Amino acid sequence: MKFEVRNGTCGYGKNTVLKAVSLTVEAGEVLCILGQGRRLFLNQFWDS
Amino acid sequence: MYLRTGKTTLFKSILGLLKMQEGFLELDGKDMTRLSRAQIAQVIGYIPQAHNPPFPFKVIDVILMGRTAHLGVFASPGEKDEKIAEEVIDSLNIRHLRDKIYTEISGGEKQLVLIARALTQKPRLLVMDEPTAALDFGNQLLVLSHIQKLAKMGLGIVMASHFPDHAFLYSSKVILLKSGGIYAAGHPSEVITERSLKDLYGVNVKILNTGVQSDANKEREVKVCIPILNAS
Numbered sequence: 001m002k003f004e005v006r007n008g009t010c011g012y013g014k015n016t017v018l019k020a021v022s023l024t025v026e027a028g029e030v031l032c033i034l035g036q037g038r039r040l041f042l043n044q045f046w047d048s
Numbered sequence: 049m050y051l052r053t054g055k056t057t058l059f060k061s062i063l064g065l066l067k068m069q070e071g072f073l074e075l076d077g078k079d080m081t082r083l084s085r086a087q088i089a090q091v092i093g094y095i096p097q098a099h100n101p102p103f104p105f106k107v108i109d110v111i112l113m114g115r116t117a118h119l120g121v122f123a124s125p126g127e128k129d130e131k132i133a134e135e136v137i138d139s140l141n142i143r144h145l146r147d148k149i150y151t152e153i154s155g156g157e158k159q160l161v162l163i164a165r166a167l168t169q170k171p172r173l174l175v176m177d178e179p180t181a182a183l184d185f186g187n188q189l190l191v192l193s194h195i196q197k198l199a200k201m202g203l204g205i206v207m208a209s210h211f212p213d214h215a216f217l218y219s220s221k222v223i224l225l226k227s228g229g230i231y232a233a234g235h236p237s238e239v240i241t242e243r244s245l246k247d248l249y250g251v252n253v254k255i256l257n258t259g260v261q262s263d264a265n266k267e268r269e270v271k272v273c274i275p276i277l278n279a280s
Contacts, residue, residue: 001076001172001204003092008071010054010061016069018054019229025173025204030195032215032236033055033208035225035248 001027054225055208059175062206064088075173089117093166095176098158098183104149107142107161108133114168129168136167140194156187163194174198176207180214192218212240212253216271224248237271245273252276 003025011017025031060066062073064085073080075091083091093114101110115129125133137143142160145153150161159179166174179195180188196218199205209215215222215236222239224231226248232239245253254274261269 001202002074003173003204003206004072004074005058005062006072006074008058008061008073009069010057010066010071011069012057012066017057017228018225021054021058021071021223021230023206023223023233025206027172027202027204028199029220030199030205030207030218032219032222033058033206033225034210034212034215034222034240035055035231 054228056177058225059094059177059206059208062175063092063094086117089169089171091171092173092175093169093171095159095162095166095174095179097178097181098155098162100151104151107145107148107150107153108137110150110161111136111164111168114165117169132170133164133168136164139167140164154187156183156190159183159187159191160194163191163198167198171203173204173206176205178208178210180209180211188214212245212273213271215240216273237268240271240273 005021005023008021009016009019010021023031057066061068064073064080064083068081080088080091111133112125112129115125115132118129119125137146140160140163142157142164145157145161150158153161163174163179174195176195179191183191192214195205195207199220207219219236221234222236223233224239224244231248232244240255242253242255245251245255252275254276255271256274258270258272261267
Protein backbone atom coordinates (compact mmCIF):
# COMPACT_ATOMS: atom_id res chain seq x y z
CA MET A 1 0.00 0.00 0.00
CA LYS A 2 1.31 3.40 -0.94
CA PHE A 3 -0.79 6.50 -0.40
CA GLU A 4 0.45 9.73 -1.87
CA VAL A 5 -0.58 13.38 -1.96
CA ARG A 6 1.39 15.27 -4.59
CA ASN A 7 1.52 19.02 -4.59
CA GLY A 8 -1.93 19.20 -2.95
CA THR A 9 -3.54 22.57 -2.51
CA CYS A 10 -6.74 22.58 -0.51
CA GLY A 11 -9.21 25.00 1.02
CA TYR A 12 -12.78 26.20 0.94
CA GLY A 13 -14.23 27.92 -2.12
CA LYS A 14 -11.64 30.45 -3.25
CA ASN A 15 -9.86 30.43 0.10
CA THR A 16 -6.71 28.34 0.13
CA VAL A 17 -5.80 26.87 3.51
CA LEU A 18 -2.83 24.71 2.53
CA LYS A 19 -0.54 25.03 -0.46
CA ALA A 20 1.74 22.57 -2.21
CA VAL A 21 1.54 19.73 0.32
CA SER A 22 3.17 16.47 -0.63
CA LEU A 23 3.22 13.37 1.56
CA THR A 24 3.63 9.64 1.23
CA VAL A 25 2.47 6.90 3.60
CA GLU A 26 3.30 3.26 3.03
CA ALA A 27 2.02 0.12 4.77
CA GLY A 28 3.31 -0.05 8.34
CA GLU A 29 4.18 3.64 8.57
CA VAL A 30 2.76 6.18 11.01
CA LEU A 31 2.82 9.73 9.70
CA CYS A 32 2.27 12.34 12.39
CA ILE A 33 1.06 15.83 11.45
CA LEU A 34 1.80 18.62 13.91
CA GLY A 35 0.85 22.26 13.67
CA GLN A 36 -0.89 25.15 15.34
CA GLY A 37 -4.58 25.95 15.48
CA ARG A 38 -6.22 22.55 15.99
CA ARG A 39 -9.11 23.83 18.16
CA LEU A 40 -9.90 26.48 15.60
CA PHE A 41 -10.12 23.81 12.95
CA LEU A 42 -12.28 21.47 14.89
CA ASN A 43 -14.70 24.13 16.06
CA GLN A 44 -14.93 25.68 12.67
CA PHE A 45 -15.31 22.60 10.53
CA TRP A 46 -16.00 19.30 12.20
CA ASP A 47 -18.38 20.57 14.83
CA SER A 48 -20.22 22.96 12.54
CA MET B 49 -2.61 35.81 6.10
CA TYR B 50 -3.38 32.20 6.95
CA LEU B 51 -5.32 31.75 10.18
CA ARG B 52 -5.43 27.98 9.95
CA THR B 53 -2.62 25.50 9.66
CA GLY B 54 -4.72 23.05 7.67
CA LYS B 55 -4.59 19.63 9.36
CA THR B 56 -8.35 19.14 9.21
CA THR B 57 -8.60 20.66 5.75
CA LEU B 58 -5.94 18.27 4.55
CA PHE B 59 -7.82 15.36 6.13
CA LYS B 60 -11.06 16.37 4.45
CA SER B 61 -9.24 16.40 1.12
CA ILE B 62 -7.65 13.01 1.77
CA LEU B 63 -11.08 11.59 2.61
CA GLY B 64 -12.60 13.03 -0.55
CA LEU B 65 -14.99 15.26 1.46
CA LEU B 66 -13.31 18.31 0.03
CA LYS B 67 -12.09 18.42 -3.55
CA MET B 68 -8.49 19.50 -3.76
CA GLN B 69 -7.98 22.79 -5.58
CA GLU B 70 -4.80 21.45 -7.16
CA GLY B 71 -2.61 18.39 -6.98
CA PHE B 72 -2.99 14.61 -6.95
CA LEU B 73 -4.24 11.97 -4.51
CA GLU B 74 -3.04 8.50 -5.38
CA LEU B 75 -3.29 5.04 -3.89
CA ASP B 76 -0.82 2.54 -5.33
CA GLY B 77 -0.32 4.90 -8.25
CA LYS B 78 -4.05 5.13 -9.04
CA ASP B 79 -5.87 8.49 -9.08
CA MET B 80 -8.21 8.55 -6.06
CA THR B 81 -10.17 11.62 -7.10
CA ARG B 82 -12.11 9.43 -9.54
CA LEU B 83 -13.36 7.11 -6.79
CA SER B 84 -16.82 7.41 -5.20
CA ARG B 85 -17.22 8.16 -1.47
CA ALA B 86 -18.07 4.49 -0.84
CA GLN B 87 -15.01 3.32 -2.76
CA ILE B 88 -12.78 5.69 -0.76
CA ALA B 89 -14.34 4.42 2.50
CA GLN B 90 -13.41 0.89 1.50
CA VAL B 91 -9.77 1.96 1.41
CA ILE B 92 -9.45 4.74 3.98
CA GLY B 93 -10.86 4.56 7.51
CA TYR B 94 -11.42 7.84 9.33
CA ILE B 95 -11.31 8.07 13.11
CA PRO B 96 -12.64 11.32 14.58
CA GLN B 97 -12.10 12.50 18.12
CA ALA B 98 -14.32 10.65 20.59
CA HIS B 99 -17.64 12.40 20.98
CA ASN B 100 -21.12 11.67 22.26
CA PRO B 101 -23.71 10.89 19.60
CA PRO B 102 -27.30 11.97 20.32
CA PHE B 103 -28.53 8.36 20.70
CA PRO B 104 -27.40 5.76 23.26
CA PHE B 105 -26.29 3.12 20.74
CA LYS B 106 -24.81 -0.14 21.92
CA VAL B 107 -21.06 -0.42 21.27
CA ILE B 108 -21.53 -3.36 18.87
CA ASP B 109 -23.96 -1.28 16.79
CA VAL B 110 -21.51 1.64 16.60
CA ILE B 111 -18.80 -0.78 15.43
CA LEU B 112 -21.11 -2.38 12.84
CA MET B 113 -21.74 1.08 11.33
CA GLY B 114 -18.23 0.76 9.90
CA ARG B 115 -19.60 -1.84 7.44
CA THR B 116 -21.83 0.79 5.79
CA ALA B 117 -19.35 1.41 2.96
CA HIS B 118 -19.62 -2.27 1.97
CA LEU B 119 -23.43 -2.47 2.05
CA GLY B 120 -26.05 -1.52 -0.49
CA VAL B 121 -28.22 1.56 0.10
CA PHE B 122 -31.07 -0.33 1.81
CA ALA B 123 -29.07 -3.29 3.14
CA SER B 124 -28.41 -3.91 6.82
CA PRO B 125 -25.36 -5.74 8.20
CA GLY B 126 -25.49 -9.52 7.76
CA GLU B 127 -23.69 -12.49 9.27
CA LYS B 128 -20.46 -11.78 7.41
CA ASP B 129 -20.45 -8.18 8.67
CA GLU B 130 -21.11 -9.30 12.25
CA LYS B 131 -18.27 -11.81 12.01
CA ILE B 132 -15.87 -9.06 10.87
CA ALA B 133 -17.03 -6.81 13.74
CA GLU B 134 -16.52 -9.63 16.29
CA GLU B 135 -13.01 -10.30 14.94
CA VAL B 136 -12.13 -6.62 15.28
CA ILE B 137 -13.49 -6.57 18.83
CA ASP B 138 -11.16 -9.43 19.73
CA SER B 139 -8.17 -7.89 17.95
CA LEU B 140 -8.53 -4.72 20.05
CA ASN B 141 -9.30 -6.62 23.28
CA ILE B 142 -12.56 -4.74 23.86
CA ARG B 143 -15.01 -7.65 24.20
CA HIS B 144 -15.95 -6.35 27.67
CA LEU B 145 -17.34 -3.23 25.96
CA ARG B 146 -19.39 -5.08 23.30
CA ASP B 147 -22.81 -4.75 24.92
CA LYS B 148 -22.26 -1.52 26.81
CA ILE B 149 -23.91 1.76 25.88
CA TYR B 150 -21.50 3.90 23.87
CA THR B 151 -22.44 7.15 25.62
CA GLU B 152 -21.70 5.60 29.03
CA ILE B 153 -18.14 4.35 28.46
CA SER B 154 -14.95 6.39 29.11
CA GLY B 155 -13.21 8.66 26.58
CA GLY B 156 -10.40 6.17 26.01
CA GLU B 157 -12.89 3.32 25.53
CA LYS B 158 -14.88 5.45 23.05
CA GLN B 159 -11.70 6.09 21.07
CA LEU B 160 -11.02 2.34 20.90
CA VAL B 161 -14.60 1.74 19.72
CA LEU B 162 -14.15 4.36 16.98
CA ILE B 163 -10.92 2.62 15.95
CA ALA B 164 -12.87 -0.67 15.86
CA ARG B 165 -15.59 0.95 13.74
CA ALA B 166 -12.95 2.13 11.23
CA LEU B 167 -11.26 -1.30 11.19
CA THR B 168 -14.51 -3.07 10.22
CA GLN B 169 -14.32 -1.06 7.00
CA LYS B 170 -11.24 -3.18 6.27
CA PRO B 171 -9.27 -0.10 5.27
CA ARG B 172 -5.65 0.00 4.18
CA LEU B 173 -5.05 3.49 5.48
CA LEU B 174 -6.31 4.97 8.76
CA VAL B 175 -6.69 8.73 9.12
CA MET B 176 -6.91 9.79 12.78
CA ASP B 177 -7.81 13.27 13.96
CA GLU B 178 -5.95 13.74 17.24
CA PRO B 179 -6.74 10.30 18.63
CA THR B 180 -5.43 11.16 22.09
CA ALA B 181 -7.12 14.55 22.53
CA ALA B 182 -9.12 14.81 25.76
CA LEU B 183 -7.82 11.44 27.03
CA ASP B 184 -6.07 11.00 30.35
CA PHE B 185 -2.44 9.89 30.48
CA GLY B 186 -3.13 6.13 30.69
CA ASN B 187 -5.72 6.16 27.92
CA GLN B 188 -3.43 8.20 25.66
CA LEU B 189 -0.77 5.51 25.89
CA LEU B 190 -3.35 2.72 25.53
CA VAL B 191 -4.70 4.23 22.30
CA LEU B 192 -1.19 4.97 20.98
CA SER B 193 -0.04 1.41 21.63
CA HIS B 194 -3.02 0.12 19.65
CA ILE B 195 -2.13 2.49 16.80
CA GLN B 196 1.38 1.09 16.89
CA LYS B 197 0.02 -2.48 16.67
CA LEU B 198 -2.16 -1.57 13.69
CA ALA B 199 0.86 -0.17 11.86
CA LYS B 200 2.76 -3.38 12.59
CA MET B 201 -0.16 -5.31 11.08
CA GLY B 202 0.50 -3.43 7.83
CA LEU B 203 -1.91 -0.51 7.92
CA GLY B 204 -0.69 2.93 6.89
CA ILE B 205 -1.61 5.60 9.44
CA VAL B 206 -1.91 9.37 9.14
CA MET B 207 -2.40 10.98 12.53
CA ALA B 208 -2.84 14.60 13.56
CA SER B 209 -1.40 15.35 16.96
CA HIS B 210 -0.67 18.24 19.22
CA PHE B 211 1.96 16.32 21.21
CA PRO B 212 5.49 16.33 19.72
CA ASP B 213 6.34 13.67 22.34
CA HIS B 214 3.87 11.27 20.70
CA ALA B 215 5.57 11.78 17.36
CA PHE B 216 8.89 10.83 18.98
CA LEU B 217 7.31 7.73 20.53
CA TYR B 218 5.32 6.24 17.68
CA SER B 219 5.71 7.92 14.32
CA SER B 220 7.88 6.88 11.41
CA LYS B 221 7.81 10.37 9.96
CA VAL B 222 6.48 13.82 10.75
CA ILE B 223 5.08 16.80 8.88
CA LEU B 224 5.04 20.21 10.54
CA LEU B 225 2.44 22.62 9.16
CA LYS B 226 2.80 26.36 9.47
CA SER B 227 1.40 29.40 7.66
CA GLY B 228 -0.55 27.40 5.12
CA GLY B 229 2.16 25.01 4.05
CA ILE B 230 4.71 22.43 5.09
CA TYR B 231 7.29 23.95 7.43
CA ALA B 232 9.34 20.76 7.65
CA ALA B 233 8.95 17.05 6.88
CA GLY B 234 10.99 13.95 7.57
CA HIS B 235 12.24 11.68 10.36
CA PRO B 236 10.96 12.81 13.80
CA SER B 237 14.41 13.44 15.27
CA GLU B 238 15.43 15.54 12.28
CA VAL B 239 12.22 17.55 12.06
CA ILE B 240 11.24 18.09 15.70
CA THR B 241 13.91 20.35 17.04
CA GLU B 242 14.01 23.05 19.70
CA ARG B 243 14.13 25.60 16.90
CA SER B 244 11.18 24.16 14.94
CA LEU B 245 9.00 23.89 18.08
CA LYS B 246 9.81 27.50 18.94
CA ASP B 247 8.79 28.54 15.41
CA LEU B 248 5.62 26.43 15.46
CA TYR B 249 4.28 27.01 18.94
CA GLY B 250 6.11 30.19 20.00
CA VAL B 251 7.46 28.59 23.18
CA ASN B 252 10.92 27.64 24.38
CA VAL B 253 11.35 23.87 24.57
CA LYS B 254 14.30 21.71 25.56
CA ILE B 255 14.50 18.29 23.89
CA LEU B 256 16.09 15.59 26.02
CA ASN B 257 17.30 12.12 25.07
CA THR B 258 15.87 9.57 27.52
CA GLY B 259 18.12 6.61 26.84
CA VAL B 260 14.91 4.55 26.33
CA GLN B 261 14.37 2.71 23.06
CA SER B 262 11.27 3.48 21.00
CA ASP B 263 8.51 0.87 20.65
CA ALA B 264 8.14 1.88 17.03
CA ASN B 265 11.79 1.42 16.19
CA LYS B 266 14.15 -0.39 18.51
CA GLU B 267 17.15 1.46 17.05
CA ARG B 268 15.62 4.81 17.94
CA GLU B 269 16.01 6.52 21.27
CA VAL B 270 12.89 8.19 22.71
CA LYS B 271 13.15 11.94 23.15
CA VAL B 272 10.95 14.17 25.27
CA CYS B 273 10.07 17.83 25.00
CA ILE B 274 10.38 19.89 28.16
CA PRO B 275 8.80 23.34 28.11
CA ILE B 276 11.05 26.05 29.52
CA LEU B 277 8.83 28.40 31.47
CA ASN B 278 10.92 31.48 32.07
CA ALA B 279 9.35 33.95 34.44
CA SER B 280 9.13 37.32 32.75
